[in-house]
Amino acid sequence: MIENIQQATSQDGLNTRAATTSEPAKDSLLLILGAVLIIVLLNFAAFSDSLHGYFLADDFAHVDYLKSVFNGNAHLLWKNFYSNWMQTLGTCFYRPLISITLASDYLFWGANPDGFHISNFLYQTLSSVFLFLSLLSMFPALDKRAKFSTALLTASLFACHPLHPEVVSWIIARVDSVCTTFLFLSLWLYLLSRHGARNRAGAMQVLSLIAFTMSLMSKEMAITLPPTLFIYELINSASSGSPKRKNDDHTGWRTGFAEAFKEALKEALKATKWHILLLLFYLGFRAVVLGTLFGGYSGSVGEGLKDSLFRRWFEGGSLMRLLLPFNDFVTEPSNKIRLVFKLMTAAALVIAVVRAILTKRKTNEFPFSISPFLPLGLIWLVIALAPTVQVFDITAILQGGRFVYLATAPVVLIIASLIFGAGDEKKNHGHISLLPLLSTALAALFTMSYAFTARQNNQPWVEASRGVNNLRAGVEAALTGRPKNMKVALLNLPPHQKGAHMLYNASMFGVTLKPPLTKEDLSERIITFEPVTFGDANLIGRTRLRNLLADKNLAGVFVWDSTEQKLLPMKDWHSIALCAPRQTFELGEGNAVLEDANQIFQSPVIDAPSTDFDFLDVTLRAEPKDPNKKLPENAILVLGWAGATHPIYAQERESVQPLKTGENTYRFSVGELKSWVGEGKITGLTLNTSEKPCKITVKSVRFINADDEIPILSFAPGTKTYIDSNGTLYINKDLGPLIYDATKIRGAKYVRYEISRPESWFEHYTGTLRDKSPSDKAFVSGKLDQLGSTNAIISLKALKVPGYYEFRILAMDAQDKPLGYVSNPINFQVTPAYFKAKNAGTNGVLENK
Incomplete structure (x- = not known):
């Protein structure tokens, strides 16, 4: 059916407004509807498991906010239009439309998370569809078959992109999908005003500006639309016809090119002026409302982001995950699907090079044909990444994927334009038939691989929703039947499940224990030890813990087991609160040669109260098996432990120190770690090294109570x-x-x-x-x-x-x-x-x- 799409002639230009250049012929309408259906089905295949998800992390702050809005404080919604979003301390954002979308869900669904997840799925799907329609309306002079194929593949890969689970499955991450939905809608309407029927151009322009306004009120990423439109106009002008040579003199040709480029700049500025003016108005209004032009995160979170700028962008593989979007918890480094992605990307490059060679031109204007989507995608990618400078960080477990939600569109556009090119190989070389078949096969492989990986990457979010529900139910069960003055302590909240956000602070969890999410308010009967907003969730203050353990109204102490996804009672917490030895005791000496990854140094069985000691001092001698060598500077000593709550050793119960050659004492600050304290009793220790083979001679292991060092x-x-x-x-x-x-x-x-x-x-x-x-x-x-x-x-x-x-x-x-x-x-x-x-x-x- 691709053959039915009309072919554009080389004379079709930027200002062509004939309906035939942008509106599908009647016999291609079914083809477009079929493409839209494919896009919808791909979204469903990748993210359908999230339709019955739960609230996660920051979602709870918004649930509490909506409860207040619908209980006599509707003014809070309108306050977002002239102040900082939700008036939240530590952040500076202007996103009033997001609260409107959430309030709409709450109005129809109440606190039922299913309704919110259906809306998230809808925004993701609409973004994909509007992206397809936008690309289909671009570049009137481009071969129609190549344009359709490029648009469909781009939208399909965007629909099931493996970096999108965070945006689709985390309700509040809709800030990106809502913003992008209206951005792509504005883009599509703008293109209709430029290349569609003249009698509708003005209306399409106005509707585009309205959609752009909605996008700006959703997230700051919308500021990328005007520069993207401007670049599109320049590239479209260039792709519609090269500057003509006035004579054979190179100087005359350069003069003609410069004049044509200046003219193209003027035309691009003229075409995008209303979007640029609206952007300038938005920036000014936002600066007045927020008191700053930039905004973002403040406090130590903001400082940490600034200090880690280079690391986040250029170390740890963040940028590479735009092409290899794998969650290390889900897809192991040895998994063959990673190789498939690399080979597919290489194949796309090879096809692009082969097509360039086969379509080599005899003129001196440009040596080979190139799809205008390729330079557009490359420049658009830079534009889309620019606003993320402060926050960009795609971790190994794909946290932060939401920050590049918009940027994934130009990434997959680049891939699609490499695969399908400008579509002129058949026009110029009718005998070439294999290349289109290879391109179509590669496009299908890309789509299937993306859909499979996206569904895999989405599973942690399904598990996270189940986990938060299990945690809430476990706390309710622990309090059931107890006097109302009795409380339970929860030493740790699960921050994430394989990268999927769960609960980052106590206020989030408190919302799960009160109406409208529970019948009875239990939030004041649970004691937690979490960061106030963000921070290392494994740190715990010893003084407060000891005071609470001695509280007669404490009914129990629990820890969350992330592996089993359930609450576990902390063993012997009553006796721990009563015994508080102040002496230091030691374990004996030992030695071992650690030859391979499976070998560790393990202590005999011990019985040490986990709350009574602040430090573990390990004195040992470490040296390579070869006495003529030294341990590398990045070598690490790993301390592991097992206890009464978790008798099995696991990576979650480890602490590390830099390992040095020779005899040294390593102080592990175990008393501030929930993973240590929550064991109740420590029953065993292990020592391991990152460098193998390595000879270890343990001189002493000393449990230190530091009451004389810590006020x-x-x-x-x-x-x-x-x-x-x-x-x-x-x-x-x-x-x-x-x-x-x-x-x-x-x-x-x-x-x-x-x-x-x-x-x-x-x-x-x-x-x-x-x-x-x-x-x-x-x-x-x-x-x-x-x-x-x-x-x-x-x-x-x-x-x-x-x-x-x-x-x-x-x-x-x-x-x-x-x-x-x-x-x-x-x-x-x-x-x-x-x-x-x-x-x-x-x-x-x-x-x-």
Whole structure:
């Protein structure tokens, strides 16, 4: 049926408006409808399993928000049109339309996640269809068969792209699919205004601008549309006919080319002026509303993104995953499907080269024919990636795939244009028939491989939804039948399942335990130890944990097992809370030669309470089997453990240190790791190295209790200000009362305190709660002359804005040098009420009683 599509002549130009150049002939309408059906079916084949998914991660913040909107606070929706999106601390975005789409789902479906997932699937499908229609409306002078084939393959690969599960299966990631849906719709309408019937050009232009506005109100990625349109106009102008030579003199030809290029620039600017003007208006309006031109993430999250810019772009294979989109948890590096993708890409390049050779021209204008989709795709890719500079990072488990959702369109357009070219091989060389067949076969192989891999990559998201449901049900079961004053502690929330987001902080999980997702509000009966917003979910504050374990209202302590996808009770937690040995004890010596990956050094059976020790000091001698060599600089020592909760060793219960040649002592900060603490009792240890063969001689393994190195810091009992179930204090006055104690730290003369920057956490910068020196990232620091207090009040008058903050202390000697380690931090949020009181002159002052 491809043969039925009309062929364009070489005289068809940029400004051709005849309906026959863009609108399908009647006999090709069924072909287009068939193509659309294929695109819909590919979407369903790849992502149908997500239609019955659950809410995940940030989805819960929006569920809570929608509950408030539909319970007398509808004004919150409209507030998004003239302020920061959802007025969220730590971010700066303008995306009001997204909340409208979510509110629409909530209106019809309530808190049933099925309705939200159906909408996500719809946006993904519409994006694919509008991409197809847009490409089909481009380049009037291009061979119709090549254009149709390129458009269909591009849209098909976009429909089942392996990087899209994050956008399709995570409800709030619709910010990308909604934005892209309206962007492609605007693009299609723009092309109809340019190449369609004249009597509809004005209407199509207006509708395109309306769709562009909707895209801009969905996500900032929409700003890429005007430059993409501009580049399209230039390429279309060039592909419609080369500049004519005025004479055989090269200077005259260059002059003619320069004049033609200037004319093309003017025409492109004229054609896209309304979209450019709308973009400029949007940027100005957004800057006024948000107070900044750029926005994005602030605090330590934003700083971390800036500091890791080069690594995220050029290390770890992020860019390569645009072509090889595999989740390492799902598709092992040795899996043959990876080789298939590489061979397919190579085959596309070979076909493009062969076609170029066979269609070599006799003129001197350009040596061979080239599809205008190829330069468009290459430049469009750069444009689509540009706004992601701050956040771009496609990890080995494909987290961050949503950031390149739009960019996958030019990537697959490049592939399709390599496979099908300009379509003139049959026109110029009628005897060539094999190349189109090979191109069609390769296109089919690409489509099947993408669909298969996308479905595979989507399975972690299906498992993540099931896991969050299981976690919620497990907590409900643990609380069922217990008095309402009894609580349970959950040491760890699952942050992800093989890369699929689950729960990143306690506030997310709290929403799952209250209406409308449960009949009864259980959120205040669960105690968690998660980051306030984002951070290393495996870190835990020892002081707060010990205090909670001694609470008589604590009914149980649980850990989440990511492998079995269920809650496990922490063994012997009652006895752990009662016994608190302060001595250090050791294991004996041992040695081993680790020859291959299957060999490890394993301890005898031990019985060590996991909450009573802060560090594990391992003294060993390591050297290569060959005495004339040294261990490489990137060699790693791996400590593993098993316990009462998980008697089997696993990668989730490991900690690493750089391995050096010779005898050294390695300190593992195990007491701050949930994966260690959650075992209740440690029953065995293993040591392994990344470098094999390696000879290890273990001198000693010492369990260290560091009460004489880590100062104590906590809220005073009976604190009247609200403390949530995650241990965060919400205040509208100065910080306190606090208990702190550094008297056990030898040589301490005074205590230094530090307050973080807003929306920042000290452990974000160092990756540990066990810093040994003051932080250069502290926003406020001060001195407490007394080494201990049971009722300290810290003035917050130096703070400038509401937000989340972190507070910690560190013992100092007489020479102002730090001693030991910083305390476990406490988190607090300063409310706007504090600053109202501050401006009224009633803010607190430092007291230390």
